[in-house]
Amino acid sequence: MGPEKIAARMGQAVALHRGGNTDAAETIYRAILRAAPRHAGAMHLLGLLRAGAGRLEGALPLLRRAVAIAPEHAHAWTTLGNVLVDLGDAVAALDAFGRALALDPGMAEAGVGRANALQALGRPAEALSALDGVIAAGADVAEAHNSRGNALRALGRAEEALPCYDRAIARRPTFAAAHLNRGVALADLGREREALVDVEVALALSPEHPGMLNVRGQLLRLLGQPGLALDSHDRALRKAPGSAETLAARAAALSDLGRHEDALGAAEAAVRAAPGWAGAHQNRAVALGHLGRHEEAAEAAGASLERDARSGEAWNARANALTELGRFEEALVCLDRAAGTHGRNPNIPYNRGNALRGMGRHAEAIAAFRAAQELDPGFAEARWNESLSLLALGDFAAGLPAYEARWTRRARLVRRHTEARCWRGEDLRGGTLLLHAEQGLGDTIQMARYAPLAAARGCRVVMEVQRPLLPLLRGMPGIAAVIGQGDPVPAHDAQCPMMSLPLVLGTTVETVPGAAPYLTADSGRIAAWGRVLPRGRLRLGIVCSGNPDHVGDRHRSIPLSSFAPLLGRDVAAFLVQTDVRAADADWMLDGSGITDLRPRLRDFSETAAALSCLDLIVCVDTSVAHLAGALGRPTWMLVPPLPDWRWLLDREDSPWYPSMRLFRQARGEAWGDVIARVAAAMPAGARLAA
Template sequence: MPQQIAPARQAPWPVMAPAPETTEALTARALALHRAGELAAAEPLYRSVLARHPAHFPALHLLGLLRAMAGDPAGAVPLLRRAIAVDPRQGFVHSNLGNALVELGHAEEGLAAFDQALALDPSLPEARVGRGNALHALGRHAESLAAHDSARAMGADMPELHNNRGNALRALKRPEEALAACDEAIARHPTYAAAHANRATALADLQRDVEALASVGIALMLRLEDPGALVTQGIILRGLNRPAEALESFDRALALSPQLADAHASRTAALCDLGRYDDALASADAALALSDSAANHRNRAAALARLDRHAEAEAADRAALRTDPASGEAWNGRGIALIELGRFEEALDCFGRAADLHPGNRSIPYNRGNALRGLGRHREAIAAFREASSIDSGFADAHWNEALSQLALGELEAGFAGYEWRWRRKGCPPHRHATSPLWRGEEMDGRVLLLHAEQGLGDTIQMARYLPMVAARGARVVLEVQRPLIPLLGGLNRFAELIATDDPVPRHDAQCPLMSLPLALGTTLASIPAPVSFPALDPARVAAWDCSLPRGRLRLGIACSGNPNHLGDRHRSIPLERFAPLLGAGVDGYLFQTELRTADEPFLAATPAITDLRPRLTDFTETAAALQAMDMIVCVDTSLAHLAGALGRPVHLLLPPLPDWRWMLDRPDTPWYPGMRLHRRAREEDWEQVIAHVAAVVTAEAQLAA
């Protein structure tokens, strides 16, 4: 808070008519200039007095106060200490020393100075306000509020009191009261820039971001290029989903104050929003170099998590907790990292600690639900997701994950209803045709219905089975799919006109995303339609593949990895060398990959038992024809699994402990593809054990084929 000049009743020097050029005259002239705000003119006069009388109490005190008012608390502290050494009985000097110490970041020393001031003069409201400020800096927010309220009870009504009281209320998660306190400060001092900035933070806490941006704009008009207000402005711009502008605001703050740790920390979050994760990590490291705070370790953990460096993120959150064991954010963040590391029980412990510290935080039960899903405890997971959505009914991710657990449990009607929340999830690709009416399964009577792909190639192949049912509702169907699938699905023109996702969209009366068809058509476990056949598949091409491959041995198709950019790819993809046990006597392996990981190339080159089909798999119809020539396919969960399953081929699908919803739980088969067999890796297993089991099946088939 601002320093105060001693009231006239407490002046420790006699009031007298100044004699020219006397010490008293110089002090009086300096004080008049000081009170008029002409600090540059007052300072040399105070120093002239001290040159004559180094122990002159008024000059020591007032020059110390002037340096503090000029933004130089480091220069103020030694002067105020010298004044106290001359006369330790003046409470207001101890109070001003406390203010300077708090501004320097020495809150404990500042608190001691305020306590001494109040011991000398219990009626000094400025010391009570300053004491509240020191307690706030120490994180003792309830005590800070009590100190400010005690000053109010004594009749104190200065703007600084209300502003600082608002800071304490905000820290205590009472934003409505914090906003009222800031308004009280502004009512007493309309051009109080700090109060306008703090008002903006309270409005942001209340998610009134547009008003908050206007409020911080006033603060910046009153105090041009104030680094703290620029940081506040950036935080609000992030809340308005304007990360590029937020980053610009943080960068302006750092240009003015390069050592401002909060600006580096907030910059980290904006860079994460922009997908610049390496830059975000560098910014987090810069913040941490300036302040070894729990918040800065937490920010570093968040950046590491975005880089999929989860072990390091978990270590960073542990560092945050060493600094502040009561950081609910760090407990929550550490739990998220532990989920990614597959350490679900430890994650549950972290979320329990976080919930104790921050009850009512929606993300904590949500994350607990994800840990329970990882443990296969889907009923408990659903309860946790519902707890999260009860806190925030619009929490799309909680509704979505509840739906995934319901689908995994085979509760398809409820699950597909909840699956519609996907469109409201942050980061979900936009619904390209949302402006057209949504089809919900009603009769179409010859009207045009646009069905459109929205997810992966495998999802499109899986949902193509609904085309005959949609056509039976009287719709003239236009099917918009990924261009690579056009040749494969081209033979379905008796049900739909095919267009690619980058083609012009014809006029239509309604639209439906492909993944919404199970809901629109009332799908249950008992009513899943059979996979659609692919009339475009040329029998001559199938025969050519069959003739081109050696006979007499079991033909085994292998797909070991999928799209590396898939969110769960590290859980599903398997190094090719792990498939070696499948290549026993009487088995010829055929690699069904259009792309192969660099790390897999040496094994492929050194293994003549696997034939690389990549040069020949020029499109999906070619791949489909090659699959028809296989006796068996062993693959991970990729689009190839859907294609082979839809073709009715004998597929052995390798699944991680937490598989995609469509493969459900525990069962060795799937109603989506009757010819498919599922091989699930338990949490305590590795892939070698699962593949060894499949190898026994392959060997038995090879012996029968021989």
């Protein structure tokens, strides 16, 4: 093929390339290179074509060879620089752009590329300065404005970045990357719904682009649609199976769906795909945290920080893990570091509030939760945790309204019976009010006290409760009917979730309806238990653990062997719970002297009758504690350092249950020390000799 033929074929290939017929153009470029292996122009354009198709590894050797053959080819140096940036070698890219600009100082594309390399090297201020110079020199091109927006975003100036993207789009309306970046800037500003519109426009211009699909998934997750987010990430992975960023984002969506093991698998795949990327390790830390593997989560966050000590997200993730491990002071140090690099993230003051709550510094925790809400007014988790601290401090006037945030939390409760209006305490004389359980069995027992108060206002009260509580609650005075969850619900004029009753009825610490007993056991069952349980010794009931799936179980459940100091010849001890951990069951069998009542505790009515025949119940914070208190039985409850809000702070009694005495564990104190105080308080003849 002679020079004239080659020139003609090059013209034909360039026309096809510009027209979008890249397959035909590539065929011609390759034919030219077979005929003229050192044709730098064909080599450069074939590399450019492959780079445009995302085939970066195939483009790189062609471009390196092109600049070696024709070192005066500024455009080839620029294309090489762009490919090197995309491949993550920004240092080599900076050199390539420098060579292009040395050959042609006014070359706008090389100036923009150099700024992109500076940005990739974590030097956004230099990138911004370089772009300002390019634009001032007259290069009013879409790429320059788009890159300027990216530099401003990296500097935390997302609001200023938006006009840059607008200018880029005005100069090239089909510039998909500018639409995408505009959406990301809107997301930085918390405007996720607007952001999603821009990302959808970008995808319309560049269908099935994996990076854009990944950003779309992240936005859908932020908008509370993790299922749709997961679908978007999966589509992205079909196009780019090894993308660490998409794998990490997929892990976050899976976590939101409660699929925590799958989330960990995706996060670990991201680490394998990019072991040097801090974000992959940070996402793994989050997944481990959801699985309760907090030591490993702290280590994974540490691995992230080894790779990027400026990562606010990783400092935040490590703080979360340390808070769960009770290492609150260390968590606060991490949060200070997070705030220094990511100060507008509402999760940082939110997590500070959690650490301060763990330390018992509730007033400071409330201030932190409110700071989180100032950054994100819709932050329901912060409002919820604020309510827990307010209630623990006894500020029911502020705490009970804030407690309603439970309905809008990410792990929100399902709001039921919404076809009827929610009762707000208004006159319902002659009407029917449905009160319905919403949380745990203990919560329902505690709130059942309000049903007669509502009925006293002249309305007909129907209670819908968990089925295990039906026999126990059906005997309550003044209640028209008690039905089980899942039973047909009778016609009613209004409804109210039971945990909202203290708010509706204006409860304060001083006005808690605490008269007990407000529940009674069946007299026949009490008589039967009286014949079974021996007299002559102190009859002690023990409850050492609750539901292992409860979010705070590790703080409240105690090994049964820890109660040994309460046992002795003057004590007849009985285990009064239906679920027992394997280690506790083994200890009972090994001559503990505790009688296991599980075979006889068929329902809560049976448990109530057994409790009615005991002289003292020593328990952790479970539904049995509420039942014993509601029956007016002498109950000594072991309370962890961060107690549930209803047990308040710094007091040994409970306004909810007058017969209850609280034994509080100090921070750092072993449960054995608390139980020793319980043993010291027991009647002298019932105490094990020292």
